[in-house]
Amino acid sequence: MPDNLSYPDVATLASPLYLLLLVLELLLMRLNLLRAHYETRDSAASLAMGVGYVITGLFSGLLIGGGISAIMFRVYDHRLFDIGTSVWAIVACFLIDDMRYYWAHRFMHRIRWLWASHVVHHSSQHFNFATALRQPWTGAIMGLFVLKLPLAFLGFHPAILIFASSLNLLYQFWIHTESIRRMPAWFEAVMNTPSHHRVHHGSNPRYLDCNYAGTLIIWDKLFGTFVPEQDDDPVRFGLVRDLGTFNPLRIAFHEFVGIAKDQAQHDLSLRDRFLYLFGPPGWSHDGRRDDTDKIKAAFLRRHPEQAGTPGLPPVTGAGMPVMAREVADAAGGQ
Structure with a gap:
């Protein structure tokens, strides 16, 4: 050939x-x-x-x-x-x-x-x-x-x-x-x-x-990653935290700049540095940022009735959304 x-x-x-x-x-x-x-x-x-x-x-x-x-x-x-x-x-x-x-x-x-x-x-x-x-x-x-x-x-x-x-x-x-x-x-x-x-x-x-x-x-x-469009939840387009800029250079490179800043932090372990590069977006070594799981969990804490609906995790046997329970436990169950 x-x-x-x-x-x-x-x-x-x-x-x-x-x-x-x-x-x-x-x-x-x-x-x-x-x-x-x-x-x-x-x-x-x-x-x-x-x-x-x-x-x-x-x-x-x-x-x-x-x-x-x-x-x-x-x-x-x-x-x-x-x-x-x-x-x-x-x-x-x-x-x-x-x-x-x-x-x-x-x-x-x-x-x-x-x-x-x-x-x-x-x-x-x-x-x-x-x-x-x-x-x-x-x-x-x-x-x-x-x-x-x-x-x-x-x-x-x-x-x-x-x-x-x-x-x-x-x-x-x-x-x-x-x-x-x-x-x-x-x-x-x-x-x-x-x-x-x-x-x-x-x-x-x-x-x-x-x-x-x-x-x-x-x-x-x-x-297992399919979610149908819900008529009662209109799509909001964009990022979870929008850039607020129309500058092509910032659009093109802002996340690389963010990675560089995270890597420049002192007192990070090798694991931390690895995850800032290859972990999921939103991961942070001190837990101050929100990744997808945390965002969904926080939403279910405010709207527990939505648990198990398309795109959101189900409730546990205890009647609390899976990730919402994890967030509550992390916060001391308050």
Whole structure:
């Protein structure tokens, strides 16, 4: 099989379509023909991040792209099977790579080093086609390409792997909108949709760390991270603590600055330093910050009747929410 096999980067080639759909959504919003929310400074910041994503992608491709490609081909040279390049091989690769994307995306939310890059995409308080273009500038250095190596070892050509990822990114553009309320039930059951992805961008306690899907929502259902959108709990977009800035440089690097400040603290153990880098976002050695579990627990202390509802932990035998009881115990049961 030729090593110079190549496929088009459809996600990049579709850039004019992205801009056309963005303008169309904005125009229809202005005509009150669909539901959407745009804010000029926020949209400008998203577009700036999108342009920076393309530029940094070109530079990273020149600087480290060859090395990554060499590693993938080295692994592919020792492949278990000759899967080939048929249409069915591409379909199989797309499906398996979509599961790979699910786990990569889940790691991005649960490992601070990865979150430092991915947080850029969640930093807007709006959810529209401009938000889809708000992408990080540091993705190439995060190391997540290693999750593709097992697929190359299995026998999928690196070019097909890149093509599958490109198709996945292309699909994800259209789900960044409030203008589509629900798709048909059968589609909502299998595919990632605007409704499912709105939940993923929510900062409500019940919506934190869920719906990691790229194309197929079945992975969230299979691995226990699916939360349906609740009509009685409208999604609040953005971060738990919003940045309060439209400066692209701060948006791109604020979490890396935060990591550096945490690492600069004195009297930290090696474990503390490790967890400030690879622990979940919100972890702190003195417990003064809130991670996802603490946020959900605090919410259930205020709203115990919500325990066990989608996205929130159930009650224990003692009748108290699991994490709420832990918080109460930590506070002396007050």
